[in-house]
Amino acid sequence: MDQTEDKTLESEDNFGLSPRIFDQALDAIEAEDAPALEALLDPLHPADIADLIEQLDGRDRRALLELAPSAVDGDVLSELDENLRDAVIPQMAPEQLAEAVRDLESDDVVDLVEYLDTAQQEAVLDALPASDRVAVEKALAYPEESAGRLMQVEVARAPEHWSVGEAIDFLRSSPTLPDQFYHLVLVDPRMRPVGQATLGRILSSGRDALLKDIVEDTFITFKVTDDEGDIARAFNQYHLISSPVVDANERLVGVITIDDAMNVLDEEHAEDMLRLAGVGESATISDSTFETVKQRFPWLIVNLFTVNLAALIVGLFDHTIAAVVAVAALMPVVASMGGSAGTQSLTVAVRALATHDLTSSNALRVIRRELFVGLFNGFVFAAIMAAVGTFGYGNSLLGLSLALAMITNMVVAALAGVLVPVLLDKLGFDPALASGTFVTTTTDMVGFFSFLGIATLILL
Amino acid sequence: MDQTEDKTLESEDNFGLSPRIFDQALDAIEAEDAPALEALLDPLHPADIADLIEQLDGRDRRALLELAPSAVDGDVLSELDENLRDAVIPQMAPEQLAEAVRDLESDDVVDLVEYLDTAQQEAVLDALPASDRVAVEKALAYPEESAGRLMQVEVARAPEHWSVGEAIDFLRSSPTLPDQFYHLVLVDPRMRPVGQATLGRILSSGRDALLKDIVEDTFITFKVTDDEGDIARAFNQYHLISSPVVDANERLVGVITIDDAMNVLDEEHAEDMLRLAGVGESATISDSTFETVKQRFPWLIVNLFTVNLAALIVGLFDHTIAAVVAVAALMPVVASMGGSAGTQSLTVAVRALATHDLTSSNALRVIRRELFVGLFNGFVFAAIMAAVGTFGYGNSLLGLSLALAMITNMVVAALAGVLVPVLLDKLGFDPALASGTFVTTTTDMVGFFSFLGIATLILL
Known part of the structure; x- marks a missing residue:
């Protein structure tokens, strides 16, 4: 899952960044009017702020980063095109960067740093708490474009013999739940996933019902080394919402959610189109x-x-x-x-x-x-x-x-x-x-x- | 949401239909061995059965429908390419068709029939219970490729002033919940959606917590007339999982889920690619x-x-x-x-x-x-x-x-x-x-x- 989505939306016509807002931001940048710029960016969704940054030219982009440094937080960095992250991150002060990435989930940090050069990657990792840093470094040890890089390690799981009531009590008292989750993964004593129940089924069942009696019929697990493109296709083919990821010993190590799979599918499509035309696969409209x-x-x-x-x-x-x-x-x-x-x-x-x-x-x-x-x-x-x-x-x-x-x-x-x-x-x-x-x-x-x-x- | 996914998966390498299974099915068809064919198809996911049917030529396809009519249920029909539905549906007996579509949710029936010719559409609608038929006909009155066609009308909703405990008690006693749902939509007394809470937040909050205090920060509603392509882009842009749909009076009429949005995004991509090359947008590899x-x-x-x-x-x-x-x-x-x-x-x-x-x-x-x-x-x-x-x-x-x-x-x-x-x-x-x-x-x-x-x- 991505982002703590804590912003309202700039939504006109196509639910995206409107040209009107873009023009106003450009005016504020040119007038070096920091308060106006911040007031304009504050209500925007991180994805829209990222779009805005992508549509600026190099000079205006630098000006924006100087005028409204706090607007570029970890969520915005996550949404930025890879090419632009390379340009933006070196322009951020170390403490600003640390502040930006502190609240991201591990999979978002991985997504953020995996294609940065070593010095920049180091700068971001240094900004993380020690435990998060270990999780990110572990993920980076998996192959590029693999399930291991795509998954989040925070998983809501329960022993296979639990009842609905036990599960709800556990969830209410658990301090480390993922930001968003859709299934409770059932594991055997060796931590191997054996099924998963949707939260909807759990919520609509009585406290005495056993989790193993309400698991979903379609249950797919991915291996950490599986290719993200194949995984995205499987999500689309089988209408998956979230699926557990297992290591070589079949033990549960993470979970992949459909919003990340959708993102991968979108990128794979773009790559196909661009490759067919003989264009580098990461080409975007904001490239120099x-x-x-x-x-x-x-x-x-x-x-x-x-x-x-x-x-x-x-x-x-x-x-x-x-x-x-x-x-x-x-x-x-x-x-x-x-x-x-x-x-x-x-x-x-x-x-x-x-x-x-x-x-x-x-x-x-x-x-x-x-x-x-x-x-x-x-x-x-x-x-x-x-x-x-x-x-x-x-x-x-x-x-x-x-x-x-x-x-x-x-x-x-x-x-x-x-x-x-x-x-x-x-x-x-x-x-x-x-x-x-x-x-x-x-x-x-x-x-x-x-x-x-x-x-x-x-x-x- | 799509399908009651009640089948295990044929998963080798790419999580899709394996050539081995396809060849075995072809052998069974050619030997007119109905029990072998049924035994082969039974464990397959509907999406894989649909892929298998798409890869057969016209003669073998007709033979399969005669040998194993029960294998082609509503879920399989939903997964089939539009072009092939036109070919397959007339080959099904009316009672077989009725049996096939009876268990589908309204949005799946809409997706199934919207591009069928009038006679075939009539045949499917006749097979539905009266209330479902009304829902489907209402959806078909919305423009093609609109939110109204994409949404499911079954929505889990609650009054905005409810507590978590009230919501859970309601969900446990409600006989008409959607098959799958991820949010509880809060509505005001005029049925206008005012926010939504993830089931994860509901499950991990105490019974006394108020729903309106745990709603998500990002909240987007779509209009029934919004274009499905724009909606799919918004899901991808803002990492939405499900979003309410409102009518012209801002009243809640349905909900769109990310798996359907992902499907639309996939189709839009294919259309772009095919149009760029000057090929009819619905072209597939199984066309005659x-x-x-x-x-x-x-x-x-x-x-x-x-x-x-x-x-x-x-x-x-x-x-x-x-x-x-x-x-x-x-x-x-x-x-x-x-x-x-x-x-x-x-x-x-x-x-x-x-x-x-x-x-x-x-x-x-x-x-x-x-x-x-x-x-x-x-x-x-x-x-x-x-x-x-x-x-x-x-x-x-x-x-x-x-x-x-x-x-x-x-x-x-x-x-x-x-x-x-x-x-x-x-x-x-x-x-x-x-x-x-x-x-x-x-x-x-x-x-x-x-x-x-x-x-x-x-x-x-």
Whole structure:
């Protein structure tokens, strides 16, 4: 669970930070009017303050931190984009940082510090009470993006033989309950979770009812090393609200709640989208120019290389182009249609791989379907382009070349769109990882080669 | 909340349906071995049975429904893709359908029937008890994708002046509590929600504590007409677990829970991804060939039209191409680099618009950043392509033309990538709606025109 949510909401239209508030904050920053700025930030939810900070440029951000240092507490830091935490934390005084993180739960501190550089991480850890520090360091020992990092260690648990009355008495007298919890986890004498009861069931049952008689039927435990993406999918698939996490000895070590799982799902989606487009997975709208270039440059270089290969292919046919200049005008049509169709089939496949709807069980059937779709589209667009070649460009043989190349490239596009991500997945790579570049490279090359090759055979 | 989750899980690796189980089910279907099939399906979670049905082809799906009709209950129907519900429901006998939906909560029935055709909807509604039917019909009167459709009408609520003890006694004696609930909503005498207390706080407080003293600090209510996408974003932004829904008179009419919000967020993401690629938003891997063609054809036709326009642009420069054939080989380099860069900037912008991180407050700053990124990339790739033209193609003027066109197109690409979705958003369209096609069309045209135009001026 995240945050002690102790702020009312700035809610207009979309329940987010309104442009009006943003503009007022900007005015207050520019006027160096600290009281006005604090009055403006005070009623905002931490998530909205974080959004506001993300939308400021570097200079205004520094000014805000100087004018209203107390507005940036641990909850706001938790909500900030990772890239911005790197920028904001060094600007905070040590005692300000200590004050900010003191009230956070262990999983929030882990989330806050895990990607900070060592010096900054040390600064935050130093600010924690000793026991919290141990919990955070333990979590950081688990692999990145694992259940161990995502879970909170504070768990409401009870012996499996307890009654509802015993549980309620225990909860009333327990000083160390989590901020928010939805289940009471039942454990055996060896601390292994054996089931969990919803608080709703506990509240609506009599004091004499046994906890083990009102446990939920669906009960999943995760291992500390499980991948957070798989966990998020499981929460969505099975409508989980919270689930226990166990160590290698099956002992209860923490609990993961759905709000954190939802956050992971959201991030995984963003990563898929960005990777498909060949953008660094952590790209956000508030990144600096330099960061943006760094995220995008690598795949542009790859694309530059592959498209120059495609140019070499076109160069092989310079005699054909010199003889019938119209082929130069029409070759992008074949390539582009392949690129569009390939991207369509790719996007559906990447999504289905992410949701585990595309598996080895149905891969062959999906490939067969894509083949039919490619053939159908190929024939339809072949007919259209045959007409364009014949009537538009006055050359029926050109039309024939276009048609044959179109069928070829549409089939290749449809197949590449599903085979590239499936292959990447089989090889253990992320199927979204710049699949887009691979697929459009393929359709460019096949488009140019098939059209120019066929045109050379037919027209010359 | 969804489903009475009364099944254990098929969990291997990814907590989903394992290929092994799928293959065994397929064997049982082919052997027409009903007992084996039922034994296989019985321990599965409804979500996994739905996945299994989605991965079958039409013939095997019909066979499964005949062999093991009881395996497909209301929970399984709820989990099925919409497209498949259309196919499965007509294959169920009326009494089988009635049996299936009887135990569902009202929001699950709404989710199940809202996109069915009228005859099928009628068949399901007829199967419901009269009171449930009224609730479902009332929900269906709200706009599609609104809070009114997403909420459950069963709400655990209490008068605002009650104590913890009164609340617990009420919950213990109440026969009509929701299956799962996480908050007790406090209402005033006019049934307007005034706050909510988590069950955790209620359970850990003494019987004498007043509910109004333990309410949560963050309290958001949604209107029945609010858009489900905005609601899902608000759940993720503010870490909500459940939130009351009010009608036009501010009266409590239902509650939305985070698991449904998570589901909506997941669907919205899929829609964004698919729309960006010009695929019908409801596309799934289990669609038939015909459905797939129907989803993808419209944007391919649009692309065919625009790329033929690009071909006309190239055609304007046939003298240049005839004179220096290498320009035909190199023009796709300029176009493709623009397409890649534009898609990168577009994807980041679409994501930021969806999360409300790109607003009128920072749009100008983002546009400025994209401009710098485009200029930087343009100059770097211009330098590389100048070298390629000069040394690879032995023509320094060709290199110069490439360089100038590259700078032009990279800047245009970066700007188009952010301006197209922002403009679509301003005009009230979905910013993801085939932005990809608009952007690559722009970069194709500008790429061809700038390179061929500059080459004509410099080389001829």
